[in-house]
Amino acid sequence: MILDDIIQKTALRSPEPAPRGMTNNCPLSLKEAITSVQGRHAVIAEIKFSSPSRGMIRERTNPGKIAEEYRKGGCVALSVLTEPDFFGGRAEDIAAVKDAVSLPVLRKDFIIDMCQIEETKALGADAVLLIAGLLEERLCDFVSAAYAAGLEPLVEVHTPDEVTMALASGAEIIGINNRDLRTMQVMPETTAALAGSIRDAGRLVVSMSGIGGQEDIRRLSSHADAFLVGTALMSAEDPRTVLEEFVCA
Numbered sequence: 001m002i003l004d005d006i007i008q009k010t011a012l013r014s015p016e017p018a019p020r021g022m023t024n025n026c027p028l029s030l031k032e033a034i035t036s037v038q039g040r041h042a043v044i045a046e047i048k049f050s051s052p053s054r055g056m057i058r059e060r061t062n063p064g065k066i067a068e069e070y071r072k073g074g075c076v077a078l079s080v081l082t083e084p085d086f087f088g089g090r091a092e093d094i095a096a097v098k099d100a101v102s103l104p105v106l107r108k109d110f111i112i113d114m115c116q117i118e119e120t121k122a123l124g125a126d127a128v129l130l131i132a133g134l135l136e137e138r139l140c141d142f143v144s145a146a147y148a149a150g151l152e153p154l155v156e157v158h159t160p161d162e163v164t165m166a167l168a169s170g171a172e173i174i175g176i177n178n179r180d181l182r183t184m185q186v187m188p189e190t191t192a193a194l195a196g197s198i199r200d201a202g203r204l205v206v207s208m209s210g211i212g213g214q215e216d217i218r219r220l221s222s223h224a225d226a227f228l229v230g231t232a233l234m235s236a237e238d239p240r241t242v243l244e245e246f247v248c249a
């Protein structure tokens with residue numbers, strides 16, 4: 001199974017050294033960036049050059065340049081894949097993006113070891129993805145460690161049990177992954193099915209994966225506070241224009 005391969009490779013990787021002289025230029029937290037949006041949709045735009053389900057999505061270019069296009073397209077934050085083997089990412093892409101724009105940056109990777117929390121902070125990210133289905137009973141400790149390190153955790157869920165774990169962890173932002181990471185199958189109805197209990201608990205819902213067009217945003221907008229979009233933007237000839245369409249859907 002591909003997820004097992006990813007985890008195995010991740011476990012073997014040594015921690016990335018922090019780039020020198022990082023300063024955090026971001027005035028808003030991820031939570032503030034999502035909640036302060038008015039009259040448009042909050043979109044977290046993702047930089048991802050390839051994926052296990054799609055293969056190569058876009059030829060590698062300067063992530064800072066893409067970030068700048070995304071900012072002009074009106075996203076509230078960026079998500080940066082740093083996993084190298086399956087998603088074509090690099091740890092230093094975070095610094096390149098932070099240098100280019102003053103928006104919150106989420107590090108998207110497979111966090112399975114506590115040392116990756118400090119590493120994420122040192123790389124300059126503002127927020128970190130924690131996947132409930134991977135961390136299971138360790139999720140609470142990772143959420144606490146992220147907050148203690150000055151990072152906002154975005155906890156990814158795909159099932160009702162994972163929602164229960166995410167709520168118990170105290171995470172304020174919960175991402176509903178429409179894609180089952182074990183089968184790679186996308187089911188957009190996952191967001192509608194899981195969002196209610198998360199919102200009832202006063203947490204923010206981010207709908208992620210498989211969002212391909214304005215219709216998806218409109219259909220899910222009553223269930224989600226924000227949308228995380230990768231492939232539809234990275235595969236577009238002009239990512240900024242497509243992002244503008246999503247933001248204004």
Ligand SMILES: O=P(O)(O)OC[C@@H](O)[C@@H](O)c1c[nH]c2ccccc12
Nearest residue numbers: 177208209210211228229230231232
């Ligand atoms: O490219 P998409 O279908 O718009 O999906 C983006 C994002 O949700 C996806 O990249 C993702 C969601 N959870 C992850 C965990 C690890 C790596 C990647 C992901």
